[in-house]
Amino acid sequence: MRHHRTYPIGPRSWPVFLPALAIVASVVLGLFTPHVNTFPLLAAAPLLAAPVLSLPGTVVTGVVAIVVGQAKALLVSGGSFFAYGVQLSSMVVLTVLASVLNRMMSRYRKELKDAREVAEAVQRAVLPTPPARIGPLDVAVRYQAAMREAAIGGDFYAIHSTPHGIRLMIADVRGKGVGAVKTVNGLLGSFHEAATRVPDLPGVVARLEERMRELNSEDTEGEESFATAVVIEIPADGCVLRLVNLGHCPPLLVHRGRARLLTPAEPALPLGLGDLGRERVPVEQHPLPPGATLVLYTDGVVEARDRRGVFYDPVPSLSRPLPTDPDAILDTLLADLARHTGGRLDDDAALMAVTHRQEAQGGPALSTGRQPSRTRPLAPAPRASRVAGPEGGLMGKARPEGIRPGFRPSRFRDSNPRPTHYECVALAI
Known part of the structure; x- marks a missing residue:
């Protein structure tokens, strides 16, 4: 017999694809509508990565978003790498903030895991x-x-x-x-x-x-x-x-x-x-x-x-x-x-x-x-x-004293007081 305190599975796995989805959407919109500003999608990518990816994954997402943004600037503005200078600075700042947020959430997850382990130990002590x-x-x-x-x-x-x-x-x-x-x-x-x-x-x-x-x-x-x-x-x-x-x-x-x-x-x-x-x-x-x-x-x-x-x-x-x-x-x-x-x-x-x-x-x-x-x-x-x-x-x-519910008086004539299988069936019927 198993006895354990289990924790249901966590959030569904699809959120881990949101950062990549934001970058891909930015690229697709940039190709078909070159004059539409897709910077908000690129800026959202590292922030979406912070709660669902590891620290390296968050940093890589931010770097990819910066590269995609600069490539779009090169194609649209005819070779000027500084056309989106403000946006580049913003992307760097957002990537750093996303990394800090990722570290804070990782620490919170660890504390929550430790608290759950303590709760599990106490629960098992209370419920042997x-x-x-x-x-x-x-x-x-x-x-x-x-x-x-x-x-x-x-x-x-x-x-x-x-x-x-x-x-x-x-x-x-x-x-x-x-x-x-x-x-x-x-x-x-x-x-x-x-x-x-x-x-x-x-x-x-x-x-x-x-x-x-x-x-x-x-x-x-x-x-x-x-x-x-x-x-x-x-x-x-x-x-x-x-x-x-x-x-x-x-x-x-x-x-x-x-x-x-x-x-x-x-x-x-x-x-x-x-x-x-x-x-x-x-x-x-x-x-x-x-x-x-x-x-x-x-x-x-x-x-x-x-x-x-x-x-x-x-x-x-x-x-x-x-x-x-x-x-x-x-x-x-x-x-x-x-x-x-x-x-x-x-x-x-x-x-x-x-x-x-x-x-x-x-x-x-x-x-x-x-x-x-x-x-x-x-x-x-x-x-x-x-x-x-x-x-x-x-x-x-x-009922007579000493006779428990579920027993028929005829059963006590037997030498064995335990009911047989068929007697249990009779009680069910």
């Missing part, structure tokens, strides 16, 4: 690499950094195997820089503790809300922050998932060539805003059949725009046959996102994908890499059912 496999799940994460700045963003993710199942979280803290890092660290620490100790999702969310309020009260600048988040719990069998969406982008469930958004039926307020009216935490449940992949992401993905200002929609790129491999699915999504935006992001984007590994019929999960196994075709997933809370079962009905 999760294991590639946790229980029945394969895990992959990505962090795509924005182009416009090197400040550390507030996007983060976490996943843990706990006595209550596998719990994961993705969130986006308002703001950037040191303040965002402080909030991210506080929420990550609270989630690590609550995920292990608190038995239900509403309790985990309550701990996170409490910690967010503490962080806001500690802010000496008096600027309250908040965080959108999705908190998810997947039982040890991996057949279902329970989630709480706190104003965050809805996750995507990818299975058998189809991607659908798990849009919450009852949205909840983000962390830090719970005192404005969150009376209870709505928990929803969805099936997670073998071979299905859950994709979590932050708003840097769906708020990315193309040249026409159209927002990116991740559903079409994942609504086709794809490998049951979370790394491959995230790579496909990011490649399509790069095509949509032209390689530029205006906001950081964190992504996490977890795949319920397919199992051999009547046996344990396959251990030969992440190659999909042949399984019985699954029926289309039903709509989400609301979970009443820790006292309710799949449909909010009371």
Whole structure:
């Protein structure tokens, strides 16, 4: 599994041809319209070269522009090399200024690169690499950094195997820089503790809300922050998932060539805003059949725009046959996102994908890499059912103590409490 902070590709390569284009345009206009003053095009050439070429390239562009200008003076003015004396002096001055500008921009680029490397190191320290496999799940994460700045963003993710199942979280803290890092660290620490100790999702969310309020009260600048988040719990069998969406982008469930958004039926307020009216935490449940992949992401993905200002929609790129491999699915999504935006992001984007590994019929999960196994075709997933809370079962009905959601009572007659592949299929149906 790869975990890295990547930077989208820089500006398109066509600007490097602008200086040469200006000189060529000056020559062509001089040949066909000899009485038209093409000095502005020649003067623009070294200035256009400064931000896109190296220092030698900028100097060479200026020299070529001077030579072309003097050649035109020779041809038009009948041999007088000093007819364009003022223009020659101007070209020399502009070339020197362009060289100085080039050096300043090179220094700025180096400082920006150093700042990005520091940001990357801090980001990796804050977001350690999760294991590639946790229980029945394969895990992959990505962090795509924005182009416009090197400040550390507030996007983060976490996943843990706990006595209550596998719990994961993705969130986006308002703001950037040191303040965002402080909030991210506080929420990550609270989630690590609550995920292990608190038995239900509403309790985990309550701990996170409490910690967010503490962080806001500690802010000496008096600027309250908040965080959108999705908190998810997947039982040890991996057949279902329970989630709480706190104003965050809805996750995507990818299975058998189809991607659908798990849009919450009852949205909840983000962390830090719970005192404005969150009376209870709505928990929803969805099936997670073998071979299905859950994709979590932050708003840097769906708020990315193309040249026409159209927002990116991740559903079409994942609504086709794809490998049951979370790394491959995230790579496909990011490649399509790069095509949509032209390689530029205006906001950081964190992504996490977890795949319920397919199992051999009547046996344990396959251990030969992440190659999909042949399984019985699954029926289309039903709509989400609301979970009443820790006292309710799949449909909010009371269940005997000790029985987790996703288990059928008949399963406990078996000596092996782990559900078989076909039992997971039955839950999906």
